[in-house]
Amino acid sequence: MLLIDDLATSYPDWRVSFNASLPKGEITALIGPSGAGKSTLLGMIAGFVPVESGRLSFDGIDLLPLGPAERPVTTLFQDHNLFLHLSVFDNIAIGLHPGLRLSPAQRAQVKEAATRVGLGDMQDRLPEQLSGGQQQRVGLARALVRGKPLLLLDEPFSALDPALRREMLAEVARLACEQGITVLMVSHNPEDAQLIADRVLFVDEGRIALQGTPDILQNSDHPGLQRYLGHSHTS
Template sequence: MLTLEGLVLEREGFRMTADWSLPDGSIAAVIGPSGGGKSTLLDAVAGFLAPASGRVLWEGRDLTDLSPGARPVAMLFQDNNLFPHLTAAQNVALALTPKRRLTTEQTRAVEDALARVGLPGLGLRRPAQLSGGQQGRVALARVLLQRKPLFLLDEPFAALGPAQRAEMLDLVAALAREQGASVLMVSHAPEDARRIADSVVLVVEGRAEAPAETARLFADPPPALRAYLG
């Protein structure tokens, strides 16, 4: 379980709070107006932003002072964070080792991960030779190999068309279920939340509200959500 305990985040004059838990194995969409602090919230969970006060916990373990690499977190960024000089397979392999030379077992694991996300036989291509959707799949394959219990998605599929974005969201949900992982997903699109999220974290007016059940929230939105949806 992810727990944000009395969390206060401050960045360049901006301040936001959060105090809630996310059950294991659940998918939560983080939505709200631009500039409201959605990415700031993910940065704090990932370890890129130290809180002004409060704690970030996973299964009761305090993560607050841990570096990003020491946390049980795998993150997908907006730009997919792929190295352009590396092949798709080499980018995925970074989840296992920084070395270029892989063991037979590691090579097989990379190939299996690429196949699992729908990219069999494309391991030798570089990012520039792949479509935007394929690049997202490479980044997702790397997350798959990290085998972390918490996935953080900072709008990695925002540049994709509706059909591709829906396909990628379905794949994220399937992989999370397979690994028993929880997902915290920033999105500007309410349809993304409706598609795969069990709950919604509304970030508005300097506060990340506690996760609320998706269908119930959209059926009877509070004033802040109604104003955001228009």
């Protein structure tokens, strides 16, 4: 269980405060307008954004005293943060060992992760030899090998064409199911939530305004959600 209890931070002209209780092993989609606070929430969970008040725990462990590296979290951003001087293989492998000293089993794990994201024959290439979408897939593969129980996705597949985007989302869903990983995914595309999410949180004006199954995207008459979806009224 990921417990988010009055988790708050503030900026000079803005304050956010979130409440949610997310079951372990589920995929939750965070949707809402730009600037609503979705990425801020991920940043607080990952430890990158200071928390002013509230509680945050995962699987009974208080996360707030822990630094980003100590938390059971992998975060995958739009900016996939690849090392430009390292090959695809080494960029994935660094998720297992920062010094790239890998056992044979770990090397096999890296190769399998590269293959799973469709880069099995590109492991010797440098990032500059890849398209933007391929670079994002390297970032996903690195997240896969880290094996942390909580995966935060901040629009990592935005550069992919629709077919590949769906393929990568399916890979995330398969991984979450196989390894019991809890996924929290920011998306500006409601279709992403309908494809793989067990639960949807609609974030509006710095708070979670609505939550439920993906059906709420069709069935809720919440005015903020209707504005976000571009509907003047419910269908």
